Amino acid sequence: xxxxxxxxxxxxxxxxxxxxxxxxxxxxxxxxxxxxxxxxxxxxxxxxxxxxxxxxxxxxxxxxxxxxxxxxxxxxxxxxxxxxxxxxxxxxxxxxxxxxxxxxxxxxxxxxxxxxxxxxxxxxxxxxxxxxxxxxxxx
Amino acid sequence: xxxxxxxxxxxxxxxxxxxxxxxxxxxxxxxxxxxxxxxxxxxxxxxxxxxxxxxxxxxxxxxxxxxxxxxxxxxxxxxxxxxxxxxxxxxxxxxxxxxxxxxxxxxxxxxxxxxxxxxxxxxxxxxxxxxxxxxxxxxxxxxxxxxxxxxxxxxxxxxxxxxxxxxxxxxxxxxxxxx
Numbered sequence: 001x002x003x004x005x006x007x008x009x010x011x012x013x014x015x016x017x018x019x020x021x022x023x024x025x026x027x028x029x030x031x032x033x034x035x036x037x038x039x040x041x042x043x044x045x046x047x048x049x050x051x052x053x054x055x056x057x058x059x060x061x062x063x064x065x066x067x068x069x070x071x072x073x074x075x076x077x078x079x080x081x082x083x084x085x086x087x088x089x090x091x092x093x094x095x096x097x098x099x100x101x102x103x104x105x106x107x108x109x110x111x112x113x114x115x116x117x118x119x120x121x122x123x124x125x126x127x128x129x130x131x132x133x134x135x136x137x138x139x
Numbered sequence: 140x141x142x143x144x145x146x147x148x149x150x151x152x153x154x155x156x157x158x159x160x161x162x163x164x165x166x167x168x169x170x171x172x173x174x175x176x177x178x179x180x181x182x183x184x185x186x187x188x189x190x191x192x193x194x195x196x197x198x199x200x201x202x203x204x205x206x207x208x209x210x211x212x213x214x215x216x217x218x219x220x221x222x223x224x225x226x227x228x229x230x231x232x233x234x235x236x237x238x239x240x241x242x243x244x245x246x247x248x249x250x251x252x253x254x255x256x257x258x259x260x261x262x263x264x265x266x267x268x269x270x271x272x273x274x275x276x277x278x279x280x281x282x283x284x285x286x287x288x289x290x291x292x293x294x295x296x297x298x299x300x301x302x303x304x305x306x307x308x309x310x311x312x313x314x315x316x317x318x
Contacts, residue, residue: 005253020162
């Protein structure tokens with residue numbers, strides 16, 4: 001093998017073998033999914049609390065009525081879940097069960113569409129996923 | 140332990156023992172295989188873990204008809220491809236060029252020890268179409284035989300040689316731009 005411009009932290013491979021208990025590693029790798037759903041849930045709860053506060057808080061009973069109106073306006077224009085952050089894309093509950101490790105929330109259809117729009121033929125784009133699932137590794 | 144002995148362990152139902160031997164024998168090789176495409180040590184570590192999780196899950200279905208080496212590299216290569224596609228899509232969604240992402244990664248990576256020429260080479264490789272990149276890295280850096288690459292990628296040797304030639308010319312032109 002040719003000399004590589006990359007180096008590895010000392011003791012990495014010895015440590016890797018120790019770390020590589022597949023069930024534990026799989027549990028570690030699935031945390032970002034739960035974290036993302038929890039993050040969305042937290043955002044949803046915060047939004048619900050904000051709506052409740054705006055709707056239930058009696059108008060005119062604040063010392064400064066402009067505060068309530070300001071809060072309401074800021075709520076209208078706030079991003080509950082930033083659409084620019086693909087990591088925050090909500091994963092519907094029925095899809096969570098079949099989550100196959102695509103941690104960014106990007107689906108295969110998204111990837112295929114992108115590949116086709118960048119010039120690959122539909123066949124080429126779909127062919128790339130042929131050996132993608134573990135079922136394909138029956139050898 | 141040789142591959143034949145690992146397969147024998149697997150056939151005897153010793154899944155965990157067989158898996159541990161695979162990790163011991165192949166973690167370093169698969170690491171460099173991934174790193175050749177991904178550059179960043181952190182990303183490589185993540186992908187390597189995913190690869191071995193996939194290997195663990197798929198091991199019960201491995202019948203030994205393909206060589207263990209081929210089977211493992213096929214899993215690893217698919218994981219690398221998945222990662223590269225996701226990275227490309229992310230860069231499109233965030234309106235950032237992939238080249239900028241790669242440059243930023245290499246400059247920030249404490250485990251990149253290359254000079255300017257090697258940086259240019261890695262960037263040039265990063266611009267290749269997927270298949271050409273695969274063949275080039277496996278042939279040039281990993282020094283694999285065309286027959287081995289053919290078994291892993293399920294592509295004819297002739298097609299691989301053509302891909303390698305195209306990759307070589309593109310890289311040469313890309314690097315030659317600065318001279």
